[in-house]
Amino acid sequence: MKLILAPMEGLTDPIMRDVLTHVGRFDWCVTEFIRVTDSVLPEHVYDSYCPELKNGGKTSAGTPVHVQFLGNNPEMLAANAVRAVQLGAPAIDLNFGCPAKTVNRHRGGSILLDEPDVVHELVKAVRDAVPEHIPVSAKMRLGYLDEKHTLDNALAIEAAGANWLTVHARTKADGYTPPAYWEKIQPIREAIKINVIANGEIWNTQHAKDCQLQSGCDDLMLGRGAVTTPDLSLCIWENVHHPLLTWQDLVTLQIRFLNGNYKKAMNMVGRYKQWLGMMSKAYPEAKLLWDEVKRIKDLNEIILKLQQTI
Ligand SMILES: Cc1cc2nc3c(=O)[nH]c(=O)nc-3n(C[C@H](O)[C@H](O)[C@H](O)COP(=O)(O)O)c2cc1C
Secondary structure (H helix, E strand, C coil), X not given: CCEEECCCCCCCCHHHHHHHHHHCCCCEXXXXXXXXXXXXXXXXXXXXXXXXXXXXXXXXXCCEEEEEEECCCHHHHHHHHHHHHHCCCCXXXXXXXXXXXXXXXXXXXXXXXXXXXXXXXXXXXXXXXXXXXXXXXXXXXXXXXXXXXXXXXXXXXXXXXXXXXXXXXXXXXXXXXXXCCHHHHHHHHHHCCXXXXXXXXXXXXXXXXXXXXXXXXXXXXXXXXXXXXXXXXXXXXXXXXXXCCCHHHHHHHHHHHHHCCCCCCCXXXXXXXXXXXXXXXCCHXXXXXXXXXXXXXXXXXXXXXXXXXX
């Protein structure tokens, strides 16, 4: 089994990757998508999305960070992938899942799933451009508005030379509404020889087992569940159905997050409240703290309140 921390724009940013790979056990994580249009992005953009490139392409816990791109220009995706590899990216991932209107309007993300030939062209351009020892992968949904091209896309991605494929088991039209159709990954897995990683709605150990059983995939990508329950990966590895971390452990983790300072302009208060809101679903202590800090704007005041919970 492999467990992978999902790319999530505005959520699994470098600080979150640092804390979650510090506390959990992931085989790798993936950056938020980096949008490519008509140029090779300057180094500071790479630094901002993936400061781990300056650390051998790994988080401080030693977990590799794959760089994800989104776009529809084969030459520019290829050139940026080469640049990312020069800067230290251990692997490249291509996004064919983003449901955002602005992204889709510019023919990026999940809308490309209506054009399997284009998907093939983009993956092939990147695969052909980066050195052979660097994996190139793709992440897709089941489709854009429907599932008529699910297998065409999977076959196109394989034929283009991708090393593996991650499938978020919903269409763009399904959005993020449960359920995720894990069983719909099974035919994809059977149709292609490259490894398939299953993703979507894994919030606990039982879900992980059910997803493996229904999809036939050993390897899982964890998204919101891993942020809501930071020890989710450990629970799945250990096959336990109860939390392994105490609230006190989590407080230490949250302080590490709050002290993370990779981008000065970043709104840490907002970011932290977003995380706390998610953790409130799993931890009563987080819910109580959320009620106390929701109107506080000062970071140090929030840290003080957090420390007072133990
Ligand atoms: C806030 C948010 C941002 C996301 N950003 C990305 C992204 O940048 N790249 C990507 O491939 N998927 C992105 N996704 C999709 C996730 O990687 C994942 O496929 C999806 O959340 C389903 O998994 P989950 O149910 O475990 O969260 C995002 C999802 C969320 C909720």
